[in-house]
Amino acid sequence: xxxxxxxxxxxxxxxxxxxxxxxxxxxxxxxxxxxxxxxxxxxxxxxxxxxxxxxxxxxxxxxxxxxxxxxxxxxxxxxxxxxxxxxxxxxxxxxxxxxxxxxxxxxxxxxxxxxxxxxxxxxxxxxxxxxxxxxxxxxxxxxxxxxxxxxxxxxxxxxxxxxxxxxxxxxxxxxxxxxxxxxxxxxxxxxxxxxxxxxxxxxxxxxxxxxxxxxxxxxxxxxxxxxxxxxx
Numbered sequence: 001x002x003x004x005x006x007x008x009x010x011x012x013x014x015x016x017x018x019x020x021x022x023x024x025x026x027x028x029x030x031x032x033x034x035x036x037x038x039x040x041x042x043x044x045x046x047x048x049x050x051x052x053x054x055x056x057x058x059x060x061x062x063x064x065x066x067x068x069x070x071x072x073x074x075x076x077x078x079x080x081x082x083x084x085x086x087x088x089x090x091x092x093x094x095x096x097x098x099x100x101x102x103x104x105x106x107x108x109x110x111x112x113x114x115x116x117x118x119x120x121x122x123x124x125x126x127x128x129x130x131x132x133x134x135x136x137x138x139x140x141x142x143x144x145x146x147x148x149x150x151x152x153x154x155x156x157x158x159x160x161x162x163x164x165x166x167x168x169x170x171x172x173x174x175x176x177x178x179x180x181x182x183x184x185x186x187x188x189x190x191x192x193x194x195x196x197x198x199x200x201x202x203x204x205x206x207x208x209x210x211x212x213x214x215x216x217x218x219x220x221x222x223x224x225x226x227x228x229x230x231x232x
Contacts, residue, residue, distance in 0.1 A: 001028065003027075003028050003029055003030040004028055004029045004030070004051045004052060004117060004118070004121055005030055005032045005048070005049075005050040005051045005052070006023060006029055006030065006031050006032065006050055006051065006052050006053070006054060006117065007031070007032060007033045007034070007035065007041065007044055007045055007048060007050040007052070007053045007054070008020065008031055008033075008034045008035070008054050009034075009035045009038065009040075009041035009053055009054065009055045009056055009059065009064070009067065010034075010035075010036070010054075010056045010059075010083075011036045011037060011056065011058075011059045011060060013036070015056075015106075016034050016036075019031075019054065019083075019109075019113070020034070022109075022110055022113065022114075023113070023114065026114050028118075029114065029117065032048050032050055033045075033047075033048050033050065036059070036060075037059045037060050037061040037062060038059045038060075038061060038062030038063055038064060038066060038067030039061045039062040039067070039164075041053065041055065041059075041062075041067045041071070042062070042067050042070045042071055042074070045071050045074075045075050045078055046074055046075060049075060049077070049078060050078055051078065051079065051121060052078065052079045052080075052081055052117050052120060052121065053071060053078055053079070053080045053081070054081050054083050054113070054117075055067060055068055055080050055081065055082050055083065055100070056082075056083060056084060057082060057084045057086060057091065057095070057216065058084070058085075058086075058218075058219045060171065061167070061168070061171075061181065062164060062167065063167055063216075063217055063218065064082060064084070064095070065094060065095060065098060065163075065216065065217070066160060066163045066164065066167070066217075068080045068082070068095060068098045068099065068100050069098045069099070069160060069163075070160055072098060072099035072100075079101040079102075079120040079121065080099070080100040080101060081100065081101055081102045081103075081104065081116055081117060081120055081126070082095050082100050082102065082103045082104065083104045083106055083109055083113070084103070084104075084105065084106060085105070085106045085107075086216070087105050087128070087130065087131060088216075090216070091103075091216055092127070092131055094216070101120040101124075101125050101126065102116055102119070102120050102125055102126035102127055103127050103128065103131055104116055104126075104127070104128050105128045105130075105131070108128055112126075112128070157199055158196070158199060161182075161192060162192050162195060162196055162199075163217070164182060165178060165182070165189060165192040165193060165196065166196055166208060166211075166212055166217055167212060167217050167218055168181055168182070169193065169196075169205060169208055169209070169212075170208060170209040170211075170212035170213070170217060170218045171218060175189045175190060175193070193208075196208060
């Protein structure tokens, strides 16, 4: 039987190694690629077309939210299963609205990750038990009010490129560095920056950074990538 192919997107190499070791014990699963940032996760997903991407949220260059949005759009047959240390309702609602198939808390991953992967492969959604209960209650409340989860996500007004530019700006990159990261001109970066400020009604870099932290685009203290992506 063909194994379930998996891509691991996680910026901490020790966590990636642990996940790799865990999944290596499952005879019906195979890790085909690993990525240390969201941009590489998107690129390697498009290259390998894995069945499932196990996705962290807090990653440099491109966070898990935007990486999920791009993967769901570009590789619709690939399921995205988020694995995060954050259990905030706002994170769960947002990633669910972006099309992820599930959300697991890292603290319980070793117990339920293989099960979650098998469930999303069946076309089901899978959430850590505590998250599932809260999500169900929220859906009921919003449904009664005639509000969708997606409409509660303030970043849906931004394009994928604007989200990339926002993260790079918030991580402290100047226009020249942002342009180099994205392979676009400095003038184009300036246009995206201006569009961000107009859409968000924010008029300085400090404000954009505060917004990015508040919305989970970056963490309050940016962590450096601890290992290069591995194309297995």
